[in-house]
Amino acid sequence: MANTRDIRNRIKGVKNTRQITRAMQMVATSKMKKAQDAAKAGRPYAMLLADIISTIADEFEEVTQSYFLERPVKHRGILVIGTDKGLCGGLNGNLFRAVSQIDNSAKYVAVGKRSSQFLSRTRRDLLADFSIPDKPTFADVRKIVEFMLRSYDEGSIDTIEVVYTSFINTLRQEPETIRLFPLNDLDSMVEKLHSRFQSDSKPASKDNREILIENKDAVLAELASLYLKQEIFQLVLESQASEHSARMVAMKSATDNAGSLIDDLTLQYNRARQAAITQEILEISAASFSQ
């Protein structure tokens, strides 16, 4: 049987661990709240932008701008939004499982250290990796989008897709793939946006509208890139909300496990202590009998 001092040391160690995991759980909880709020705050912008794009695109009989045209797909361009840090349960694992089902011709852009590590480890075609700070701003996302748009314009990628972790609720996050470019089906895009944000305001039917724009192709391109930026910004925020809630749940179960481990160890400690005392009494009485 282990001696009492060893057990006492272990209890102390586990208590320290529990303190740390509990602190991490608290931090993750407050960060999750903030990330969720930020994701919500961006919704009106997304809705308005989608409405404007669909109205403008309706005006044109034929859209010739390359962002709106389907083209043969040689290389899919995929943005993988992972996390920088670990300790968030199966979040990254699930995400990478979704990525590994994609065939090999795809090219990747990574967000977060974990995803760039995964992509280079599995020898996929990684074009670039970016890191995003904890409280992302629109400008942080801009450089990613500009890079992807440039690759799209040059033809090195033929679609722009995002693999991210969608936030269903605090206990459930699931990896999801969304195709953003080309925007060849605007109506379904607007519909999807509405259903994702669960907004009941239907886009107003708009007719006899005059559009005061000279260079329509350029304006459409501008709108499309703005839409892409906004979408990716939203998805980054949502991934962060998922990350923090996954971390919160993982840390909560770590804290609980530490608690039950401490209970077990305390029991064992008491038993060892009792055994030592009994042993001592036995020895004393044996010694006094033999005299």
Added chain:
Amino acid sequence: MSLVLEIVTPDKIAFSEEVKSVVVPTLNGKIDILSKHIPIIDRVIPGDLKIEHNGKCNFLAIGSGFVEVYGNKVSIITDQAIDVSNQDESEIEDAIQKAKKALEEGKKSNLDRAQIEQLEAVARFEMAKKIARSKSR
């Protein structure tokens, strides 16, 4: 019929109120929008936005984006919008200098076109703040 103005930025709804009129800086010059305006969509360039409501004039500095007028609603979608009346003059001046310097350096070191455009937008936005500020007094 009154006019509702809504200014939306990526992180919040910056302004949402009934107004009498609004002057928006666009690619084709400034347009003054009153109620019963024809429906239009136009590009917004960084500049000063004049809002008239409750018998007062307000100035906001806004970044680039789009404006949509439909019915009695004016929606402006932009990357940034700032009420300049509670901003410090010297702070704005500093920001302008900084933006200009960044732009110069960017041009010298051959940044790509998109980045220079972005710097220019920042510089213009800072100037807009200054103009809006001087008008609101």
